Amino acid sequence: MSAKKKPWVKSAFSQLTMTPKAGPVTVPYKRTxxxxxxxxxxxxxxxxxxxxxxxxxxxxxxxxxxxxEANAATPVVSENWMDCFAPSTSEDLAVHPKKVxxxxxxxxxxxxxxxxxxxxxxxxxxxxxxxxxxxxxVLAQEMGYELQEWINPTDCEEINALGDQxxxxxxMGSQLQAFKSFLLRASRYKSLLSTGNKxxxxxxxxxxxxxxxxxxxxEDLLDxxxxxxxxxxxxxxxxxxxxxxxxxYKLFTDQLKAKLRIEHISFNSIAATLMQKSMKRFATLMQQxxxxxxYKLPTQTVLDSIVVxxxxxIRNALINLHFGSLKGAPGMETKQLNVxxxxxxxxxxxxxxxxxxxxxxSITMMHALGRVFNPKYTEAxxxxxxxxxxxxxxxxxxxxxxxxxxxxxxxxxxxxxIADVNSALNDIGLADMLLQxxxxxxxSLVGLTxxxxxxxxxxxxxxxxxxxxxxxxxxxxxxxxxxxxxxTLGVASGRISKRLYASEYSSFVKLIADKTN
Amino acid sequence: MALWVDKYRPRELSKLDYHKDQAxxxxxxxxxxxxxxxxxxxxxxAGKKTRIMCLLREMYGAGVERLRNxxxxxxxxxxxxxxIMTVGSNYHLEVNPSDAGMxxxxxxxxxxxxxxxxxxxxxxxxxxxxVIVISEGDxxxxxxxxxxxxxxxxxxxxxxxxxxxxxTSRIIPAIRSxxxxxxxxxxxEAEMIAVLQNTCKREGLVxxxxxxxxxxxxxxxxxxxxxxxxxxxxxxxxxxxxxQQIAELDWQVYLRExxxxxxxxxxxxxxxxxxDRLYExxxxxxxxxxxxxxxVEQLVNNCDMSIKAKTLEYATQYEHRMQNGAKHIFHxxxxxxxxxxxxxxxxxxxxxTDDF
Numbered sequence: 001m002s003a004k005k006k007p008w009v010k011s012a013f014s015q016l017t018m019t020p021k022a023g024p025v026t027v028p029y030k031r032t033x034x035x036x037x038x039x040x041x042x043x044x045x046x047x048x049x050x051x052x053x054x055x056x057x058x059x060x061x062x063x064x065x066x067x068x069e070a071n072a073a074t075p076v077v078s079e080n081w082m083d084c085f086a087p088s089t090s091e092d093l094a095v096h097p098k099k100v101x102x103x104x105x106x107x108x109x110x111x112x113x114x115x116x117x118x119x120x121x122x123x124x125x126x127x128x129x130x131x132x133x134x135x136x137x138v139l140a141q142e143m144g145y146e147l148q149e150w151i152n153p154t155d156c157e158e159i160n161a162l163g164d165q166x167x168x169x170x171x172m173g174s175q176l177q178a179f180k181s182f183l184l185r186a187s188r189y190k191s192l193l194s195t196g197n198k199x200x201x202x203x204x205x206x207x208x209x210x211x212x213x214x215x216x217x218x219e220d221l222l223d224x225x226x227x228x229x230x231x232x233x234x235x236x237x238x239x240x241x242x243x244x245x246x247x248x249y250k251l252f253t254d255q256l257k258a259k260l261r262i263e264h265i266s267f268n269s270i271a272a273t274l275m276q277k278s279m280k281r282f283a284t285l286m287q288q289x290x291x292x293x294x295y296k297l298p299t300q301t302v303l304d305s306i307v308v309x310x311x312x313x314i315r316n317a318l319i320n321l322h323f324g325s326l327k328g329a330p331g332m333e334t335k336q337l338n339v340x341x342x343x344x345x346x347x348x349x350x351x352x353x354x355x356x357x358x359x360x361x362s363i364t365m366m367h368a369l370g371r372v373f374n375p376k377y378t379e380a381x382x383x384x385x386x387x388x389x390x391x392x393x394x395x396x397x398x399x400x401x402x403x404x405x406x407x408x409x410x411x412x413x414x415x416x417x418i419a420d421v422n423s424a425l426n427d428i429g430l431a432d433m434l435l436q437x438x439x440x441x442x443x444s445l446v447g448l449t450x451x452x453x454x455x456x457x458x459x460x461x462x463x464x465x466x467x468x469x470x471x472x473x474x475x476x477x478x479x480x481x482x483x484x485x486x487x488t489l490g491v492a493s494g495r496i497s498k499r500l501y502a503s504e505y506s507s508f509v510k511l512i513a514d515k516t517n
Numbered sequence: 518m519a520l521w522v523d524k525y526r527p528r529e530l531s532k533l534d535y536h537k538d539q540a541x542x543x544x545x546x547x548x549x550x551x552x553x554x555x556x557x558x559x560x561x562x563a564g565k566k567t568r569i570m571c572l573l574r575e576m577y578g579a580g581v582e583r584l585r586n587x588x589x590x591x592x593x594x595x596x597x598x599x600x601i602m603t604v605g606s607n608y609h610l611e612v613n614p615s616d617a618g619m620x621x622x623x624x625x626x627x628x629x630x631x632x633x634x635x636x637x638x639x640x641x642x643x644x645x646x647x648v649i650v651i652s653e654g655d656x657x658x659x660x661x662x663x664x665x666x667x668x669x670x671x672x673x674x675x676x677x678x679x680x681x682x683x684x685t686s687r688i689i690p691a692i693r694s695x696x697x698x699x700x701x702x703x704x705x706e707a708e709m710i711a712v713l714q715n716t717c718k719r720e721g722l723v724x725x726x727x728x729x730x731x732x733x734x735x736x737x738x739x740x741x742x743x744x745x746x747x748x749x750x751x752x753x754x755x756x757x758x759x760x761q762q763i764a765e766l767d768w769q770v771y772l773r774e775x776x777x778x779x780x781x782x783x784x785x786x787x788x789x790x791x792x793d794r795l796y797e798x799x800x801x802x803x804x805x806x807x808x809x810x811x812x813v814e815q816l817v818n819n820c821d822m823s824i825k826a827k828t829l830e831y832a833t834q835y836e837h838r839m840q841n842g843a844k845h846i847f848h849x850x851x852x853x854x855x856x857x858x859x860x861x862x863x864x865x866x867x868x869x870t871d872d873f
Contacts, residue, residue: 475796
């Protein structure tokens with residue numbers, strides 16, 4: 001192995017630098033990533049709450065230089081604060097028990113097949129922050145597996161950037177090579193320090209070169225692994241909206257999944273009730289003695305709002321909770337969401353959201369179209385639109401043309417009066433004209449806003465009821481000449497343009513061709 | 518079997534049926550060794566193309582009539598390949614850049630370069646330049662027109678451009694000033710009747726004068742349309758009778774029905790049906806400006822005097838937007854909605870005044 005790859009090899013044995021833990025249940029696992037990266041990524045990493053007497057105390061707020069004097073004044077947090085809240089048993093997981101069961105079944109299946117087919121492959125997909133990694137970690141620990149994770153090495157890239165290797169292929173080759181040898185070696189040979197005998201390979205970080213059209217290379221790699229690998233292998237892929245970046249779609253084709261019997265378990269975003277439950281757990285953890293100095297207990301409103309605005313992302317919820325309940329931090333501002341009239345028999349709905357932080361409210365096309373076509377007004381005296389047209393337009397500012405086309409294709413059934421249609425359509429037409437103006441980019445947003453607002457304001461009496469959304473029509477003008485028509489036209493056909501033919505010739509030529517041939 | 522339009526198209530300047538003074542002028546133009554870029558303008562079916570071909574024949578002799586169809590390939594800057602059908606001889610090349618849609622700029626530049634960079638092989642002391650005939654020049658985008666302006670100047674030594682346009686208003690002034698404009702007005706009704714009678718004589722048919730008159734009226738002084746109409750009518754029924762049905766353009770009939778529907782009912786549901794009809798027309802390839810014009814004419818004919826002016830005023834507004842916009846259907850539909858709105862209000866008022 002050459003010198004460049006040394007850091008990677010070293011990382012596989014990075015256990016050396018860590019002090020082994022004392023607990024009998026503890027199965028050490030390796031993270032070859034740096035601490036900072038781990039903190040950012042592993043929101044729900046599984047480290048048991050550190051015993052209070054552990055000397056590993058890290059001050060997050062200050063440099064190591066002035067650690068001594070600062071220790072007295074500021075409260076400290078032990079290790080990574082996020083790790084304190086990570087689930088340690090499968091009961092603690094916020095993931096739906098059925099999914100946890102699926103993963104457990106797969107691991108048990110691996111156990112059963114261990115002698116005959118050790119190289120089982122599994123693919124976990126789901127939106128960001130739905131607990132894919134946490135589930136795997138917790139279960140691996142419970143079943144005595146040792147996790148070995150692949151992290152993209154950074155050194156290969158540097159070498160290429162410096163220009164040492166003039167040919168471009170080196171980078172791709174070397175990284176793939178490293179990935180391949182990781183897969184085969186890590187599954188065969190155990191770490192010097194590990195106690196367990198069972199290893200589980202985890203790939204969350206895909207080698208960059210696999211991201212661009214390399215499905216064939218990837219297939220070869222997995223083929224080889226299926227033949228020679230000695231441990232189960234898990235891929236974790238977060239869902240992505242764009243197809244270009246959708247690894248589970250691009251790399252894991254259906255054929256590949258069928259061929260190698262890859263188990264595909266797809267996670268859903270975490271349900272609000274489960275999230276509430278975990279928030280309670282977090283809150284009790286915060287009340288424990290070692291955290292008491294750091295956290296104050298947030299109010300129920302704040303807790304509810306955090307759940308609402310996290311939209312099923314537990315990692316995000318935890319970060320918000322941590323931030324909002326730090327001592328000395330000002331109380332979090334919350335904002336009223338649209339208050340739907342509380343229906344009888346149902347529990348109080350969480351209707352607040354965090355004002356300052358939180359994930360962007362993502363809104364789908366269908367959702368937005370519904371808001372445009374059924375404009376709702378606030379009940380206050382100065383009647384104004386409930387959903388701000390500017391916000392709606394802003395959400396689709398990257399594809400204004402598409403959105404306007406969708407509005408045009410679907411707006412008509414929602415109107416009752418032709419006068420309203422007239423004014424709405426007038427604005428849509430104006431929007432089309434503005435969108436066509438390429439010299440000023442800001443005009444496209446203006447145009448989109450005009451279309452959205454025009455449609456909302458003009459619709460005085462919207463027709464309610466379910467109406468299917470239709471896509472905009474695509475015009476394909478391809479007049480096909482029948483042989484008879486072609487014959488009638490003769491050589492002249494070449495000099496008649498399409499539009500001239502459609503407007504002047506077609507009907508006559510059709511007649512003449514029909515009768516004469 | 519060729520269509521009558523092509524079969525009896527005059528091939529020489531001396532054999533043209535009308536605008537004979539102008540033909541004389543064109544012949545004089547050819548006698549000089551050189552001529553500038555030309556722009557033939559006039560309504561559709563007036564005989565622009567015919568005159569251009571006659572002019573070319575006058576200059577190069579019968580060689581220009583040995584036509585061949587050729588498909589030329591162009592690659593746009595965005596690496597898109599487009600095929601354009603051209604018709605040409607050794608001396609000239611006819612092209613419809615509007616078939617390339619928004620990529621017409623590439624077509625114009627590449628084509629002129631290809632043609633202009635090769636000098637004419639001087640066989641028997643003929644002109645030392647080739648001619649490029651651009652039909653439907655007014656459909657060229659502004660972008661393409663600006664590109665054309667530059668290339669026109671650059672390659673003036675080896676190539677002349679003849680534009681055939683319907684309206685000079687859509688040609689940028691820079692090009693207008695570089696071309697000698699030749700107006701080809703639509704033929705008068707008497708001239709058209711003479712042409713129709715002449716054609717029938719050469720075909721060995723008898724054409725009743727009343728029918729000829731009716732065909733000419735129906736054709737809106739469009740010679741091409743008149744001849745096609747006559748031929749289609751002949752196919753439908755011969756011997757001719759004075760009152761026989763004349764074949765009409767499908768889309769005009771369709772448009773008339775559409776206008777009648779607009780007047781009959783003014784609701785969003787109806788508008789949706791009208792939209793489908795308009796889509797149908799557009800997908801047939803009928804140019805949106807023709808649809809717009811036809812629609813306005815039909816609606817104005819169908820409505821009361823008091824709202825005619827208003828209708829026309831809105832028509833101008835939406836037509837302008839249609840020229841500037843990208844989605845023609847939006848503006849066609851918007852105009853229909855506007856008319857429906859006006860018409861509905863008008864009807865409501867009518868009912869009110871009747872009550873008193």
